[in-house]
Amino acid sequence: MSIMKTKILVWDYIVRLGHWLLAGSFIVAYLSAESERWRMLHVVSGCLVFAAVVMRVLWGFIGSRHARFTHFVTAPKHAISYLKSLVSPDLEHHTGHNPAGGWAVMGLLSLSLLASITGWMTYNNIGGTKLGKWHEFAANLAWVLVIVHIAAVVISSYLHKENLLAAMFTGSRKGSLNERIKEVSLVGVLLYFSMLISIAYFTYRYVQ
Numbered sequence: 001m002s003i004m005k006t007k008i009l010v011w012d013y014i015v016r017l018g019h020w021l022l023a024g025s026f027i028v029a030y031l032s033a034e035s036e037r038w039r040m041l042h043v044v045s046g047c048l049v050f051a052a053v054v055m056r057v058l059w060g061f062i063g064s065r066h067a068r069f070t071h072f073v074t075a076p077k078h079a080i081s082y083l084k085s086l087v088s089p090d091l092e093h094h095t096g097h098n099p100a101g102g103w104a105v106m107g108l109l110s111l112s113l114l115a116s117i118t119g120w121m122t123y124n125n126i127g128g129t130k131l132g133k134w135h136e137f138a139a140n141l142a143w144v145l146v147i148v149h150i151a152a153v154v155i156s157s158y159l160h161k162e163n164l165l166a167a168m169f170t171g172s173r174k175g176s177l178n179e180r181i182k183e184v185s186l187v188g189v190l191l192y193f194s195m196l197i198s199i200a201y202f203t204y205r206y207v208q
């Protein structure tokens with residue numbers, strides 16, 4: 001367990017803006033799924049989900065310290081020991097994603113990717129009704145995980161006495177100075193999001 005010293009920058013602009021873009025697009029896509037009238041909105045937000053996940057995966061390899069997969073994807077035993085610590089007096093603290101949260105992040109990214117790819121294929125008449133069922137299944141499972149994700153954010157914020165939601169806006173969390181990251185430059189942010197929008201645009205253009 002590390003000793004908390006001060007508030008440090010943990011989530012860079014790309015993680016924060018990328019998160020809210022993914023969350024917003026996912027929610028819009030989910031809510032517009034059933035309506036014929038909002039079909040195009042559903043397709044556009046689905047393409048944005050796809051692009052946001054693809055770029056987040058890239059950032060998971062080349063991004064800042066706490067954004068990298070090597071930093072938060074750990075052996076399942078660490079996730080179990082973290083979950084056990086929640087009901088013990090010796091609560092584990094992790095400056096980035098905790099080990100259980102790391103697996104939830106991977107689940108959210110994988111299911112969002114699966115839902116967007118199967119949706120794109122179904123819309124382009126690839127795979128027939130069977131794939132359409134997979135699309136619905138992946139999206140519903142992702143929605144369940146989103147609910148668990150939001151509940152976990154509320155519970156961890158309470159147990160750790162730290163506002164994790166605010167941290168996803170400001171980027172700052174409790175941690176020791178040697179764990180802080182440097183903010184991404186404006187050029188980096190612009191480059192990242194122009195690539196993301198381009199991926200979404202090309203995905204959308206190839207919708208029949």
Ligand code: HEM
Pocket residue numbers: 015018019022023024026027056067096097098101105108109112142146149150153164165166168
């Ligand atoms: C609207 C309600 C939501 C809230 C309040 C919320 C809040 C948060 C917070 C506080 C974190 C940081 C957790 C930590 O400190 O370890 C986080 C991370 C994350 N959330 Fe959400 N979230 C929401 C919706 C979603 C949705 C709809 C998705 C995807 C379908 C999503 C996907 C993710 C992912 C992938 C991360 C990891 C961020 C990264 O490392 O890039 N969230 N969320």
